[in-house]
Amino acid sequence: MEWKEVPPPGPPPPLNNNPSDYLFTPSFPSTSMHPPPPQSQLLPDNIDWVSLLSCPNGGLSDTKPISPYAAAHYEGMKDERERKRGSRVRKATRPRFAFQTKSADDILDDGYRWRKYGQKAVKNSIYPSGAAIFASIKSDDVKEEDEGKGGVELADDLGRRVVAWSYYRCTHHTCNVKKQVQRLSNDTAIVETTYEGIHNHPCEQLMQTLTPLLRQMQFLSSF
DNA sequence: CGTGTTTGACCAGCGC
DNA sequence: GCGCTGGTCAAACACG
Numbered sequence: 016m017e018w019k020e021v022p023p024p025g026p027p028p029p030l031n032n033n034p035s036d037y038l039f040t041p042s043f044p045s046t047s048m049h050p051p052p053p054q055s056q057l058l059p060d061n062i063d064w065v066s067l068l069s070c071p072n073g074g075l076s077d078t079k080p081i082s083p084y085a086a087a088h089y090e091g092m093k094d095e096r097e098r099k100r101g102s103r104v105r106k107a108t109r110p111r112f113a114f115q116t117k118s119a120d121d122i123l124d125d126g127y128r129w130r131k132y133g134q135k136a137v138k139n140s141i142y143p144s145g146a147a148i149f150a151s152i153k154s155d156d157v158k159e160e161d162e163g164k165g166g167v168e169l170a171d172d173l174g175r176r177v178v179a180w181s182y183y184r185c186t187h188h189t190c191n192v193k194k195q196v197q198r199l200s201n202d203t204a205i206v207e208t209t210y211e212g213i214h215n216h217p218c219e220q221l222m223q224t225l226t227p228l229l230r231q232m233q234f235l236s237s238f
Numbered sequence: 239c240g241t242g243t244t245t246g247a248c249c250a251g252c253g254c
Numbered sequence: 255g256c257g258c259t260g261g262t263c264a265a266a267c268a269c270g
Contacts, residue, residue, distance in 0.1 A: 131243055133262060182261075186241085 113209040126218040129183040
């Protein structure tokens with residue numbers, strides 16, 4: 016997986032850290048930021064297990080967090096969005112963040128299990144969003160171009176592309192974390208993922224990977 | 239049979 | 255009031 020760095024609009028504020036550590040996502044629609052811990056915390060000799068287990072990607076996937084000034088940029092956008100959309104925006108703001116990955120797979124393997132519960136056409140796509148419009152082009156003469164999971168790219172009989180948000184929920188019964196996945200229409204190699212909420216349970220895949228290691232560490236520390 | 243996806247319908251808030 | 259929009263529901267279906 017490789018990375019595409021997109022500078023935020025306007026003059027960036029001074030950085031205190033390395034810009035190459037971040038992936039900017041100016042078109043991201045979140046209401047608040049919750050960047051995962053820096054990758055440096057995942058070094059083997061300095062593992063922050065608490066951050067690792069609460070990290071949305073479980074530290075397993077090749078993802079980059081949003082930079083501090085991209086977050087500031089979005090904070091400004093948030094006010095604008097809330098003025099436009101009104102109280103429909105969630106009143107109790109949940110931790111939310113987004114990132115873009117350049118990958119052939121729409122679904123990032125983040126170690127958690129997800130269940131898809133809906134799909135919508137996307138604003139700023141070739142077609143405006145809305146169930147009626149989406150349903151009207153989702154007729155028998157529409158062919159599915161993308162056979163992968165996640166954001167589905169459809170084409171009508173004129174070959175015009177339609178990109179959709181896909182809505183996913185964590186399948187863990189006590190967990191209410193959601194995520195949205197979209198493949199960008201202007202660069203179909205990029206997948207934009209938005210997470211909402213924090214998992215209240217450890218990542219199964221991560222625990223499977225770590226359990227033998229932890230057992231070995233416990234054994235060695237017993238001497 | 240359990241799990242996950244698809245998809246039409248529905249809901250609530252907003253702008254006009 | 256009506257249409258648009260973002261988000262969700264739930265029945266039907268597919269698959270291992």
